[in-house]
Amino acid sequence: MNSCNFLGRLVRDPEIKEFESGSILAKFTLAVDRTTKSDGEKINKADFIPFQVWGELAKIIGRTLKKGQKIAVYNCDIETGEYEDK
Secondary structure (H helix, E strand, O other): OOOEEEEEEEOOOOEEEEOOOOOEEEEEEEEEEEEEEEOOEEEEEEEEEEEEEEOHHHHHHHHHOOOOOEEEEEEEOOOOOOOOOO
16 A cells, blocks of 8 residues: 655645646645754755646645645655666
8 A cells, every 4th residue: 555644845836737638737846854863963854755636636736835835745645656777
């Protein structure tokens, strides 16, 4: 099962695309804070996670979300892609 939750801030305003078919796509990147330790010292870092949302939710995202807002994304799937070496 692939289910993840994220809490972070929008890196930029969401990018909204409307297609001739009527489909709507929202793309955005979330900066998620992460604290690690190195030589006993705490180091704050951020992971930048790209998201794609389709349909009615994409419309809502386009109307309401702006750069810098803190949002939560719950119960989403992660796709990492595939790579084949020749």
